[in-house]
Amino acid sequence: MLASFEIREPDYGVLSPAAWPRLIIIILGALSVIYLLQSIGMPKQDQEVAPRKTIGEFILYWRNVIAVFTIFGLYLSALPYLGMLIGNILFSFILMTVLGGWNAVLMHLMVAFGASGGMWLLFTYVLEVFLPRGSLTGL
Amino acid sequence: MDIFLEALLNIIDPVTLIYMVIGVGAGLMAGSIPGFTIAMAIVLTLPFTFSMPPAQGLATMISVLVGGLSGGLMSGILTGIPGTPSSVATTFDGFPMARNGEPGLALGIGVWSSFCGGIISAALLVLFAPQLAMVGLEFQPWDFFMLVMFALTVTASLAGEHLVKGLIAGAAGLFIRTVGEDEAVGVGRFDFGSDYLLTGFDFIAVLIGLFAFSQLLSDLRNPVTARNALSDRKQVKVKIEHRRAIGILLKNWVVVIRSALIGMFTGILPGAGGSIANILAYDQAKKAAKDDANFGKGDPRGIIAPETSNNAVEGGALTPLMALGIPGDITAAIMLGALLMHDIVPGPTFIKDEPALAYSIYIAFFLASFIMIGMQSGVLRVFVLVTRIKTYVLATVILAFATIGVFALHNSIEDIWTLFFFGILGFVMRQFGFPLAPMILGVVLGNIAELNLARALAIDADPMLFFVRPWSLFFAIVAVFSMIFPVYQKHRDTGSLLERFFSPLVLFSLSLPLFMMGGFLRTTLAVAAIAMSGFILWRRFGSKSKA
Numbered sequence: 001m002l003a004s005f006e007i008r009e010p011d012y013g014v015l016s017p018a019a020w021p022r023l024i025i026i027i028l029g030a031l032s033v034i035y036l037l038q039s040i041g042m043p044k045q046d047q048e049v050a051p052r053k054t055i056g057e058f059i060l061y062w063r064n065v066i067a068v069f070t071i072f073g074l075y076l077s078a079l080p081y082l083g084m085l086i087g088n089i090l091f092s093f094i095l096m097t098v099l100g101g102w103n104a105v106l107m108h109l110m111v112a113f114g115a116s117g118g119m120w121l122l123f124t125y126v127l128e129v130f131l132p133r134g135s136l137t138g139l
Numbered sequence: 140m141d142i143f144l145e146a147l148l149n150i151i152d153p154v155t156l157i158y159m160v161i162g163v164g165a166g167l168m169a170g171s172i173p174g175f176t177i178a179m180a181i182v183l184t185l186p187f188t189f190s191m192p193p194a195q196g197l198a199t200m201i202s203v204l205v206g207g208l209s210g211g212l213m214s215g216i217l218t219g220i221p222g223t224p225s226s227v228a229t230t231f232d233g234f235p236m237a238r239n240g241e242p243g244l245a246l247g248i249g250v251w252s253s254f255c256g257g258i259i260s261a262a263l264l265v266l267f268a269p270q271l272a273m274v275g276l277e278f279q280p281w282d283f284f285m286l287v288m289f290a291l292t293v294t295a296s297l298a299g300e301h302l303v304k305g306l307i308a309g310a311a312g313l314f315i316r317t318v319g320e321d322e323a324v325g326v327g328r329f330d331f332g333s334d335y336l337l338t339g340f341d342f343i344a345v346l347i348g349l350f351a352f353s354q355l356l357s358d359l360r361n362p363v364t365a366r367n368a369l370s371d372r373k374q375v376k377v378k379i380e381h382r383r384a385i386g387i388l389l390k391n392w393v394v395v396i397r398s399a400l401i402g403m404f405t406g407i408l409p410g411a412g413g414s415i416a417n418i419l420a421y422d423q424a425k426k427a428a429k430d431d432a433n434f435g436k437g438d439p440r441g442i443i444a445p446e447t448s449n450n451a452v453e454g455g456a457l458t459p460l461m462a463l464g465i466p467g468d469i470t471a472a473i474m475l476g477a478l479l480m481h482d483i484v485p486g487p488t489f490i491k492d493e494p495a496l497a498y499s500i501y502i503a504f505f506l507a508s509f510i511m512i513g514m515q516s517g518v519l520r521v522f523v524l525v526t527r528i529k530t531y532v533l534a535t536v537i538l539a540f541a542t543i544g545v546f547a548l549h550n551s552i553e554d555i556w557t558l559f560f561f562g563i564l565g566f567v568m569r570q571f572g573f574p575l576a577p578m579i580l581g582v583v584l585g586n587i588a589e590l591n592l593a594r595a596l597a598i599d600a601d602p603m604l605f606f607v608r609p610w611s612l613f614f615a616i617v618a619v620f621s622m623i624f625p626v627y628q629k630h631r632d633t634g635s636l637l638e639r640f641f642s643p644l645v646l647f648s649l650s651l652p653l654f655m656m657g658g659f660l661r662t663t664l665a666v667a668a669i670a671m672s673g674f675i676l677w678r679r680f681g682s683k684s685k686a
Binding site (some may be wrong): 003007008012015017018020021024025027028031032034035038062063064065068069072073076080084087091092095096099100101108109111115116119120123127128129130131132137 | 187190304306307310311313314317321324325326327328329331355356359360361362365366519529531532535536538539540542543547550552555556559563566589592595596597672
């Protein structure tokens with residue numbers, strides 16, 4: 001809401017550029033209050049999304065999701081340095097190994113190289129999309 | 140005729156045909172894998188179509204759609220797990236029939252029912268879209284604004300008891316679309332000094348994040364099931380029994396027609412898609428059957444009804460998209476994205492202004508249904524192979540694929556960050572039970588709503604015009620009643636005042652704008668609505684007082 005007051009007001013046009021987002025924010029606010037009141041009145045068992053006894057249990061329950069978030073975030077941060085080809089191979093291999101374990105590491109390596117390499121070839125040579133090259137790898 | 144030929148040449152171009160075959164195959168596969176929805180397949184196809192001419196891109200997406208709608212039956216019939224929510228009811232009789240030793244017949248009935256549903260709805264699309272577009276020419280900015288509000292409230296109301304969550308999701312979708320330059324005067328909003336935010340979030344990256352990324356995260360949440368494959372089957376030796384299946388369908392042509400009409404009508408309603416249509420059609424087939432003892436044990440009608448209706452849905456969903464520019468469901472919303480990507484804005488004049496493209500859509504819809512029939516047997520073998528891949532491997536590859544696809548939209552790494560951010564948002568919303576469909580419609584329709592609001596106020600600043608113009612009043616009434624509908628459903632069979640007065644009140648209220656519109660047909664409809672309203676009240680109260 002505060003950010004909507006920083007929107008520049010032009011001298012032309014009937015509807016201010018801030019009016020529509022402000023209207024939505026007011027509606028969202030009102031709906032959130034209704035939702036909050038509904039949640040307070042709701043039976044406790046309906047409110048449970050995941051076990052929340054300790055931080056350890058929380059992490060254990062969501063470990064795969066946390067792993068995907070973390071690895072994807074790191075991959076995106078490293079993308080300008082590694083490039084799409086190397087970045088995608090590393091991302092696929094690490095994610096599969098974290099999610100599936102070290103038992104099938106050879107298969108993960110093959111899938112990471114095969115799928116990422118295949119996609120890179122498809123986009124670069126068939127669809128003619130220039131995928132980002134890494135400043136460190138040059139690929 | 141020249142336009143039809145031009146459209147036909149667009150579609151039967153060898154490159155387009157190859158893309159359509161690949162599209163149908165990909166759709167069949169995506170539809171057959173539980174957890175990987177049709178919308179996800181379509182949204183992932185979108186970046187590929189960027190470099191294609193519009194007709195070719197749309198034909199490819201329609202092929203994925205038709206394939207996806209038909210793919211769900213394979214896993215539903217063979218494993219008992221529906222490939223998509225659109226084929227839940229198919230498992231009720233399809234799986235028992237397969238277990239009774241007739242998987243080939245069950246698949247045959249499913250495949251040909253899908254084909255009939257697709258063809259009937261394509262024919263109805265050709266018939267109705269131009270008519271609806273003529274009605275749409277009457278719409279002014281006030282009416283378009285209210286139409287968008289109606290689409291959002293109807294979609295939110297499908298969340299049932301969680302109506303507030305649906306409305307929050309819809310409003311959040313509208314808000315997401317306000318980031319960047321505003322549509323009316325071009326002033327930057329919520330950009331916080333960032334050039335990327337000034338151009339606004341790329342809405343395709345938002346859609347892929349909200350829908351595909353969040354879905355993959357949900358599939359991976361459980362570490363045990365993430366390491367499982369869908370099936371341990373080494374191979375499936377099933378021969379689809381086409382001839383017997385066609386015979387059964389011809390014998391049950393009434394079920395086919397009824398289910399196709401149910402699917403078509405459900406598709407036209409914003410937000411309601413195949414997941415509702417297949418259950419509705421199954422229920423109606425069971426209620427209409429003289430002998431329903433075999434339902435649930437492998438009755439052919441129990442496969443015909445859901446499979447015909449879920450394929451007919453898309454003809455319905457494309458009708459308001461082509462006629463009014465308002466998508467009927469998520470997949471149609473993504474199609475709208477594809478059109479906008481090529482600077483084509485669908486609306487009431489779309490069919491008139493872009494006839495070749497409109498005809499290309501019709502032809503692609505018909506042709507894709509035929510390609511689907513031809514490919515079903517071949518894909519069945521690949522399906523068995525794919526179901527042996529572990530979920531985490533499949534999800535990782537799709538995630539990597541989505542990432543490259545999103546980058547390819549504008550060669551921008553920021554778009555991948557958008558995908559990531561909205562993937563997290565979509566996942567959190569899913570976990571807390573917020574429906575994503577209203578949010579996606581909000582994102583897609585947000586600028587249309589704002590632009591029409593600005594236009595309406597520029598013509599006349601009186602806000603009352605939103606409630607006194609016939610069409611905008613009509614949509615406002617339907618929007619209000621669609622919000623009350625979940626409460627009405629909760630109070631059914633309780634004898635409450637709401638239950639008694641809901642239907643008569645809806646009919647009576649709708650008669651008002653119909654009267655205001657004038658003309659013979661609409662006045663007759665208004666009179667009929669009032670008569671029906673009176674009749675319902677008489678039945679409820681008149682019969683009670685007699686008793």
